Amino acid sequence: MKKNYGTWYTLPLAVWISLFFVIPIAIVLIYSVLTRDYTGGVIWKFSLDSFSALANSSFIRATATTVFIALVSTAITIVLALPVAYYMARSRSNTILLLLVVVPFWVNFLIRVYAWMAVLGQEGFLNDLIRWMGLTNEPVTFLFNIWAVIIVHVYAYLPYAILPLFTTIEKFDFGLLEAARDLGASHVKSLTKIMLPNVQSGIITAVLFTFIPILGSYAIPDLIGGTDSTMLGTIVALNLRTGNNWPLASAISVVLTIITSVGLLLYFLYNQRLEKVHLQFQEETK
Amino acid sequence: MTRRPRVSRAVYWAVVAFLFFPLLVLLFYSFNEGKGFQWMGFSLRWYQKLFSNSRELWASVENSLIIGLSAATVSTVIGTLGAIGLNWYKFFGKKYIQAVSFIPLILPEIVIGVSLLIFFASNLRGIGTVLDGLAATAPLGVAQLLMVLAIPFHVELGMGTILVAHISFTLPFVILMVLARLSEFDYSIIEAARDLGAKELDILFRIIIPISIPGILSGFLTAFTLSLEDFVVTLFVQGPNSQTLPLYIYGHVKKGLPPEVNAFSVILIVFTMVLMFSVRNLLKYMVKSK
CATH class of the missing domain: 1.20.5 (Single alpha-helices involved in coiled-coils or other helix-helix interfaces)
Incomplete structure (x- = not known):
């Protein structure tokens, strides 16, 4: 008789993940519809105050800024990551090329952010350089604006886009490109019409891996950004750590979770459809 | 012959330059005689100071290492067992475990931080207070029992809560790495061992674990790195005397890092x-x- 040990193997995992993930998330959901206690914490009385506070103009602006920063950074990241991954996949020495992309990310995330402050700061490298070249004596403010925030996000999330793209492009049959060229397609056309559709799953993974973390970003807008780049993460942290508005922090977390879940759902639906198409294709070609 | 990938090669090297550039700037300033980012001349004084007079920095590194190693160890044990169960067995609640184990992978980190802080700071303490209250009115004997039960609920934010948080968000990565390894493995070997009379524990320690060592190792390393890297979740669940390296940098960066x-x-x-x-x-x- 075969005994089933599955429950035993997964018991610690089930307990841990329920206690320290499912329950806390459930609490956040509940807290988002409770009343704020000004001394911190909540009063157990149903209230939609925090959700109606979300209709506040400053919050709407922060949401718009967050989505804008996430969209633009993700777009730039993908546009840069695609040729990088393509070049790596086509090269024979791709281990070294891969290492060169990954090595900078062995440095602590905050040190990397700080390095950008050293580059862009008032007293930083670029200003030093400008002064040394005699272009201007007034320090230029590169930091504390939305474009600096976008640059650093691109910097921080590039490898998260390059790696999944590299793994899918590597599996792509480059012979198809040659076939397209032989049939008269231009170089650009063969890339956009043949390769891009074939590596779609990698592109989607890369988008998810960059877009979602940027949505919840906190350190970068806090350190690099200014008044024009307040993101949702900044507001959450402010309300939770100093503002003592737990229901509002919870409500924003709920919004972030909903945005993420919708994205994920679309991803899974799309993947299922893709699989179906593949199956059909295999059936037909049999 | 296809054309040589000229455009993509140019972009690749430009991106690599972009990735290394800020780090080279740090390298440059590490040899600066002056304190700020203005070049005052070459000097090794900061390297000297680092090894002679930087207690707070090294203490934070020590905390990071302690938390990283412990979190990675616990996470690897729980995650490996979980992956074995998920890979080969069907049981009640499997769908639930599969679903919730992978959600932390994709949820914005800040949401995990918020939920754990609220969980630690309010509910656990709330249960502790209720138990204490009950103990005050309960008859002797029961009262002692209730007070002992209340101990784990009096959570103080600090190393402990950071550790719990890090185990939680590194678990999915360990499960993924071990699952990837297990899926290449032929189950009939286990069946053969079982037919020959091997006990489940023998199978676990003599077959499954040795075979999944590469997955377990990469799971451990990933968990360790993620723990060292983490800033957002740690920021929320930190307490006094639990400064990790990222928290140290964050704390000093606004007024200028040493x-x-x-x-x-x-x-x-x-x-x-x-x-x-x-x-x-x-x-x-x-x-x-x-």
Whole structure:
């Protein structure tokens, strides 16, 4: 008789993940519809105050800024990551090329952010350089604006886009490109019409891996950004750590979770459809 | 012949330059005589200061290492067992475990931080207070029992809560890595062992674990790195005396980091590179010698 040990193997995992993930998330959901206690914490009385506070103009602006920063950074990241991954996949020495992309990310995330402050700061490298070249004596403010925030996000999330793209492009049959060229397609056309559709799953993974973390970003807008780049993460942290508005922090977390879940759902639906198409294709070609 | 990928090559090298540029700037300033980012001349004084007079920095590194190693260990044990169960068995609640184990992978980190802080700071303490209240009115004997029960609920934010948080968000990565390894493995070997009379524990320790060592190792390393890297979740669940390296940097960065941090970063980069290359060669060696 075969005994089933599955429950035993997964018991610690089930307990841990329920206690320290499912329950806390459930609490956040509940807290988002409770009343704020000004001394911190909540009063157990149903209230939609925090959700109606979300209709506040400053919050709407922060949401718009967050989505804008996430969209633009993700777009730039993908546009840069695609040729990088393509070049790596086509090269024979791709281990070294891969290492060169990954090595900078062995440095602590905050040190990397700080390095950008050293580059862009008032007293930083670029200003030093400008002064040394005699272009201007007034320090230029590169930091504390939305474009600096976008640059650093691109910097921080590039490898998260390059790696999944590299793994899918590597599996792509480059012979198809040659076939397209032989049939008269231009170089650009063969890339956009043949390769891009074939590596779609990698592109989607890369988008998810960059877009979602940027949505919840906190350190970068806090350190690099200014008044024009307040993101949702900044507001959450402010309300939770100093503002003592737990229901509002919870409500924003709920919004972030909903945005993420919708994205994920679309991803899974799309993947299922893709699989179906593949199956059909295999059936037909049999 | 296809055309040589000229455009993509140019973009690749531009991106690599972009990735290295800020780090080279740090390297440059680590040798700066002056305190700020203005070049005052070459000097090794910050390297000297780093090793003679930077207690707070090293204490934070120590905390990071303690938390990283413990979190990775616990996470690897729970995650490996979980992956084995998920890979080969059907049981009640499997769908639930599969679903909730992978959600933390994709949820914005800040949401995990918020939920754990609220969980630690309010509900657990609330239960503790209720138990204490009950103990005050309960008859002797029961009262003692209730007070003992209340102890784990009096949570103080600090190393402990950071550890719990790090185990939680590194678990999915360990499960993924071990699952990837297990899925290549032929289940009939286990059936054969079982038919020959092997006990489940024998199978676990003599077959499954040895075979999944590469997955377990990469799971451990990933968990360890993620723990060292984490800032957002740690920021929320931190307490007094639990400053990790990212928290140290964050705490000082706004008023200007002490320059020895530049020197530290350079040493860290060199150290990680040496470590990674030796781990890589070790793994290669292990694979070859099999």
